[in-house]
Amino acid sequence: MTQYAHQPVFLTGDEFSIPTFSLLSPEGEPYSEGDAPTLEKDHARRIYHAMLATRILDERMLAAQRQGRLSFYMQCTGEEAAVVGATAALDDADMVMAQYREQGALMYRGFSIDEFMNQLFGNELDYGKGRQMPIHYGSRKLHYMTISSPLATQIPQATGYAYGQKMAGDGHCTLTFFGEGAASEGDFHAALNMASVHQVPVIFFCRNNGYAISTPAVEQFAADGIAPRAFGYHMHVIRVDGNDILAVYEATRQAREIAVERNQPVLIEAMTYRLAAHSSSDDPSGYRSKNEEEAWRVKDPLLRMQKWLLAKGWWSEDEEANEQESLRREVLDTMKRAEKRSPPPLESLISDVYADVTPALQQQFDHLKQHIRRYPEAYPRGAKSLDLSVSTDADSQGGE
Amino acid sequence: MPTMNMLQAINNALDIAMAEDEKVICFGEDVGIFGGVFRATSHLQEKYGKARCFNTPLVEQGIIGFANGLAAQGSVPVAEIQFADYIFPAFDQIVNETAKFRYRSGDLFNVGGLTIRTPYGGGIAGGLYHSQSPEAYFTHTPGLKVVVPRNPYQAKGLLLASIRDPDPVLFLEPKRLYRAAVGEVPEDDYQLPIGEAEIIKEGSDITLVGWGAQMEVIGKAVELAEEQGINCEVIDLRSLLPWDADTVAESVLKTGRLVVSHEAPLTGGFAGEIAATIQSRCFLYLESPIARVTGLDTPFPLVLEKEYLPDHLKIFEAIRESVNF
Numbered sequence: 001m002t003q004y005a006h007q008p009v010f011l012t013g014d015e016f017s018i019p020t021f022s023l024l025s026p027e028g029e030p031y032s033e034g035d036a037p038t039l040e041k042d043h044a045r046r047i048y049h050a051m052l053a054t055r056i057l058d059e060r061m062l063a064a065q066r067q068g069r070l071s072f073y074m075q076c077t078g079e080e081a082a083v084v085g086a087t088a089a090l091d092d093a094d095m096v097m098a099q100y101r102e103q104g105a106l107m108y109r110g111f112s113i114d115e116f117m118n119q120l121f122g123n124e125l126d127y128g129k130g131r132q133m134p135i136h137y138g139s140r141k142l143h144y145m146t147i148s149s150p151l152a153t154q155i156p157q158a159t160g161y162a163y164g165q166k167m168a169g170d171g172h173c174t175l176t177f178f179g180e181g182a183a184s185e186g187d188f189h190a191a192l193n194m195a196s197v198h199q200v201p202v203i204f205f206c207r208n209n210g211y212a213i214s215t216p217a218v219e220q221f222a223a224d225g226i227a228p229r230a231f232g233y234h235m236h237v238i239r240v241d242g243n244d245i246l247a248v249y250e251a252t253r254q255a256r257e258i259a260v261e262r263n264q265p266v267l268i269e270a271m272t273y274r275l276a277a278h279s280s281s282d283d284p285s286g287y288r289s290k291n292e293e294e295a296w297r298v299k300d301p302l303l304r305m306q307k308w309l310l311a312k313g314w315w316s317e318d319e320e321a322n323e324q325e326s327l328r329r330e331v332l333d334t335m336k337r338a339e340k341r342s343p344p345p346l347e348s349l350i351s352d353v354y355a356d357v358t359p360a361l362q363q364q365f366d367h368l369k370q371h372i373r374r375y376p377e378a379y380p381r382g383a384k385s386l387d388l389s390v391s392t393d394a395d396s397q398g399g400e
Numbered sequence: 401m402p403t404m405n406m407l408q409a410i411n412n413a414l415d416i417a418m419a420e421d422e423k424v425i426c427f428g429e430d431v432g433i434f435g436g437v438f439r440a441t442s443h444l445q446e447k448y449g450k451a452r453c454f455n456t457p458l459v460e461q462g463i464i465g466f467a468n469g470l471a472a473q474g475s476v477p478v479a480e481i482q483f484a485d486y487i488f489p490a491f492d493q494i495v496n497e498t499a500k501f502r503y504r505s506g507d508l509f510n511v512g513g514l515t516i517r518t519p520y521g522g523g524i525a526g527g528l529y530h531s532q533s534p535e536a537y538f539t540h541t542p543g544l545k546v547v548v549p550r551n552p553y554q555a556k557g558l559l560l561a562s563i564r565d566p567d568p569v570l571f572l573e574p575k576r577l578y579r580a581a582v583g584e585v586p587e588d589d590y591q592l593p594i595g596e597a598e599i600i601k602e603g604s605d606i607t608l609v610g611w612g613a614q615m616e617v618i619g620k621a622v623e624l625a626e627e628q629g630i631n632c633e634v635i636d637l638r639s640l641l642p643w644d645a646d647t648v649a650e651s652v653l654k655t656g657r658l659v660v661s662h663e664a665p666l667t668g669g670f671a672g673e674i675a676a677t678i679q680s681r682c683f684l685y686l687e688s689p690i691a692r693v694t695g696l697d698t699p700f701p702l703v704l705e706k707e708y709l710p711d712h713l714k715i716f717e718a719i720r721e722s723v724n725f
C-alpha cells in the first residue's frame with residue numbers, strides 16, 4: 001500500500017529502536033517480567049559444562065601459544081553464552097557454520113578435547129590433515145562446517161545450505177555465526193537478501209562483541225548496531241543480551257521455530273564483549289582501556305549462569321572446583337599426547353585437491369619425494385612419513 | 401540425429417540432468433521464466449518448478465556463496481553467471497571457497513556437485529565488459545576444473561560430464577557460437593571426458609592448439625595453410641584444468657612445431673603455460689619457437705574488435721613463420 005506525502009519526508013531510521021531481550025540480571029536472577037525459562041536441569045548443566053570447558057581450553061591454549069607450542073590461537077572468552085546458548089537451542093543435527101571464535105558450539109555438541117588438540121597441533125589425526133591454522137575446526141559428524149579464514153564467506157553459504165535443507169524437507173535449519181565486523185562484507189548483504197527473497201530456513205547470528213580486531217563498533221557502522229539491517233530485507237530480527245544464557249537460548253529457540261516451521265530467515269544480534277584479544281597475535285591494551293574491560297568482566301556470562309545454577313541448586317561450589325580441576329588436567333594431558341603425534345603423511349599434500357589425484361599432481365609429488373629422499377634432513381616432517389629405506393634404490397635410478 | 405545450436409544443446413543437457421536427478425538445481429540472474437538472457441535455461445522452470453529453477457537477486461558473490469553451501473549440503477547446483485566479465489565479484493567465493501572446500505576440510509565437506517556456467521569471449525560487438533576470456537585467472541587455482549566446449553555436441557556432452565563430475569567445474573560457454581554453431585547432437589544422454597584433449601585433425605608439419613570459439617578460427621587458418629601444402633595437426637584442449645599435456649606433447653614430438661591461440665591477453669595467458677610445459681617436454685624435438693597468437697595486452701575494445709582478436713590470418717601467419725623458421 002503506497003502512502004503519499006505532500007511535503008518531503010526524510011527518514012534516518014532513528015524512528016526505530018530495537019530493545020535488548022534479557023531474562024537474567026547480571027546477578028544471575030531471573031527478571032520477574034520475563035517468561036519462566038524452559039531449560040531442563042540436565043540441559044542446563046550440559047550448556048554450562050560446554051561454556052566452562054571452552055573457557056578452560058581457551059586459557060590453557062593461549063598459555064600454550066605464549067610458550068611457543070602453538071602458532072596461533074583465538075579465544076571465545078566473554079562470548080560463551082552467545083555461542084553455546086544459540087547452539088543449545090538448535091537440534092544437534094542442524095548445521096552450524098561458524099566464523100572462527102565459536103569453539104563453544106563444537107564443545108556443546110561433544111567434540112572431544114582430543115579432537116580439538118589434533119586440529120590445533122595439525123597432527124596425523126587432525127580431520128583437516130594439518131592444512132589449516134589452529135582453530136579451523138570442522139566435524140561432519142557434529143554438523144559443524146569446517147572454518148574458512150576469509151571473513152563472512154560462510155554467510156551466503158549458510159543460505160545455500162539451508163535452501164538445500166528446505167528442498168530435502170528434513171526439518172533442519174542452518175545457523176551461521178559471524179561478528180559485527182563481518183557484517184560489513186558484501187557476503188553478509190548477499191546472504192540476507194537471498195535468504196529473504198527465497199524464504200530459507202537460516203538463522204544469521206551476529207556476535208556483536210564491540211571490536212573488529214582493533215576497530216571499535218563506532219568506526220564500523222553508523223547505525224544502531226546490526227539488527228536494523230534486517231528491516232531492509234524484511235526479515236525477522238531480535239536483539240538479545242549475549243551474556244545472558246537464558247535470553248540467548250530462548251531467542252534462538254524461537255528463531256528456529258520461525259526458520260523451520262515457516263521457512264523464514266531470522267537475524268539475531270547478540271550484544272556481548274570480546275573480553276580477550278582478537279587473537280594471540282593481537283594486544284588490546286593498544287586500543288582499549290582496562291576500565292572498559294573491567295566493566296564487562298563484571299558481566300561475565302559464565303559467572304552469571306553459574307550464579308543462576310547455584311541458586312537453583314543445580315550446581316555446587318564443589319562441583320565447580322572439581323570440574324575445573326578435571327578439565328584442566330584433561331586439557332594438559334591431551335595436549336601432551338597431541339604434540340607428540342606424527343605429522344600428517346606426505347601424501348596429504350596432494351590428496352583432496354580433487355576427488356582423485358590428477359596425473360600432473362602425481363608427477364609433481366613423485367618429483368618432490370625424490371628430492372626429499374636426497375635431502376631428508378632439510379625436510380624432517382616429510383622425511384618422517386617417507387620410507388627412507390627405499391631411498392637408495394630411488395636415488396640410484398636417478399632422473400624422473 | 402537432431403540438429404541443435406549450442407544453446408539448445410546446453411538446454412537439452414540441463415533438461416536431462418534435472419530429469420534424472422531431483423537434486424540438480426539451476427539458478428542465476430534471469431534464468432527463471434525468462435530462460436536467461438541467452439535462453440539457455442528456457443522452459444526449465446515450467447518443467448521443474450520454481451524451487452529448482454529460479455532467478456536470484458543481482459549478486460554474483462551471493463550466487464556462488466549460495467551455490468557453495470547448497471553443494472556442501474549435497475545438492476547439485478548449476479549456477480549461471482550471466483557474463484564471464486561479471487564473475488569477479490564472486491572471485492573470492494570461487495577461488496577461496498569452491499576450490500578449497502574439500503582440501504581444507506580433509507574431505508569432510510566438498511562442493512563437487514557445483515557447476516558454474518558462464519558465457520565468455522568476444523566477437524559479438526560487446527566491448528570491454530561483455531567480451532572477456534577470464535580462464536587464466538581460474539586455471540591458476542588448484543581444486544577447480546575449467547572446461548570449454550567448441551560446438552553443440554561438445555557442449556552437451558561436456559556439460560553433462562561437468563554436472564556429474566565429483567569436483568566443481570567452471571564451464572565457459574563461447575557466446576559468439578551460442579546460435580552460430582549448429583550441428584548434430586544426439587538426443588540421448590552422453591558424456592565427453594573432462595581432462596582429455598581431442599585431436600580434431602591429424603597432421604605432420606605443425607600442431608595447432610586452442611579451445612572453445614577459437615577452434616573455428618584455427619580451422620580457417622588451417623585451411624589456408626593446407627592450401628600452401630602445410631600439413632596441420634589440430635587439437636582442441638576442451639579442458640584447461642586439468643589439461644591434457646600428454647596429447648599435446650605427443651603431437652609436438654611428431655610435428656616439431658606448435659602454435660597456441662586464445663582470445664585472452666598474451667601476458668599470463670594460458671598459452672604461456674602450454675608453451676612452458678611443451679618446451680620442457682619436447683625441447684630437443686622443436687624445430688621452431690612455440691608461437692602464441694592471442695589478444696593484445698589491453699582491455700577488450702569495441703569498434704576495433706576485429707583488429708584486436710587473434711583471427712585466422714594472424715594464426716596463418718604464425719604457422720608460416722614457424723614452418724619457415
